[in-house]
Amino acid sequence: MKRLKILVSILVIISASYFLLNSIQLFEENILNGQVAKSDQAGSNKDDSNFDTSESVSINLNIESDGSVLISAGTGGDKGVSNAGRRLEIFGRVVDRHGQPLDNAMVAEERYFISTRTGSDGKYKLLIAMPNNQYPVLRFLRSGFEDKRIEIDAGVLKQESVLELDVTLDDDLDSISIDGWVGNDIGAGLGGLKIQISSRDKRGMVNVFHTVFSDERGYFTFEGIRSGDLYRLTVLSPPEYLYYVDEAFSVSHNTPQLIIVLESLRFIDIDGMIVNSKAEPIPNFEIYISNISTGTHARKIETDSSGFFSLRKFPAGEVILSTQGPEYFKITGLTLVANEYRNLRLVVDKGDHYLLGWVSDESGVPLAKSLVTLNSEIQAGVIEYLSYRVTGTDNAGNFDFDSVGSGAHLITVEARGFNRKEIIHRFESQTDKVHITLSRIR
DSSP states (O other): OHHHHHHHHHHHHHHHHHHHHHHHHHHHHHHHTTOEEOOOOSSOOOOOTTSOOOOEEEEOOOOEETTEEOBOEEEEOOTTOOSOEEEEEEEEEEEETTSOBOTTOEEEETTTTEEEEOOTTSEEEEEEEEETTOOOEEEEEOTTBOOEEEEOOHHHHTTOSEEEOOEEEOBOTTEEEEEEEEEETTSOBOOSOEEEEEEEOTTOOEEEEEEEEOOTTSEEEEEEEEOEEEEEEEEOOOTTBOOEEEEEEEEOTTOOOEEEEEOBOOEEEEEEEEEOTTSOBOOSOEEEEEETTTSSOEEEEEOOTTSEEEEEEEEOEEEEEEOOSSEEEEEEEEEEOTTOOEEEEEEOOOOSEEEEEEEEETTSOBOTTOEEEEEEEEEETTEEEEEEEEEEOOTTSEEEEEEEOSSOEEEEEEOTTBOOEEEEEOOSSSEEEEEEEEOBOO
């Protein structure tokens, strides 16, 4: 029996060791494949369609090999992509048209913003973790030379995970480098920020992106930028700073070092209640608040069972509140002042009124598929409360709106081939009925 206990103990230790080693190996593989998730930060940063900030974030190992430094903090924009991926190693040599090595040339992967620089011998190496169904797009940039963009597709890469790629850059005296620094308004450099320069044609269409990340002291360098004035400079700011954009950024051989200072935001705490036009609280109501002044922050407000809500550390400035869905409510004209506590009472057009309607032509024939909107507007000083509801008539020309407030409403009806009609409706009872006739366009 004693020998049996010893044997069982040994088996338990071996099993535990095997499990631990496999767990460590799996963790290391996830690290190497760039699958370590970055923790969410409070707040959000707004950007337009050309500067997508809703990208998922992957973190790849920083690797130093043969004197080349891999800057591997990057983003991936494809949602729903399987985590199954591969590690690619792309290496080679960058030379000029005479075959001479080019040192300090930037080699970057466009999708994930992973970059490195060539050494004194012109050699580089990139290690990229990406999904199996994606292929790298590389850009080679250096001051005094034309940049080169190379798409590596399935026909080139096939099933290989290692690729040698030598590149020759042509001379371009109009291609220059730009050094810069980004920090906050108390003089501290900010590392790891995504900084972009995009070129635009005369119609405002974006053509080329140049993307870099600031180092731990806030310094960065753009390579291979052509002189011109049709540029846009942006910084993907952390949530505690004001969004930075320069829509009229110009580049020349005399461009000094860029100094970008991000303005710190001031925050405010808000409590309040959402009520209807009769001052009755509205429970379990959702509305989104966006800061117009910063252009980068939005948050959801949700009332409790008594109509109260609380919002902490929201940036001061002019705000707009609006809902999502077929019932659209919007509140404008509200400004939050820094270091000022606010207790708000916000009004939305919700109530217990019901509107039933019928749309026909002048002969009494029902008009199906007519578009019917119901709008209201409440003005309280500088604050404006708007509501917008929309529906369509059924085959019998009927429509209805429920949960409507008691104030005056504008009903607008449109149908193909008929003149548009607007009427003001004031509720006389809890349930009102209206008949709207449209005249034909002649």
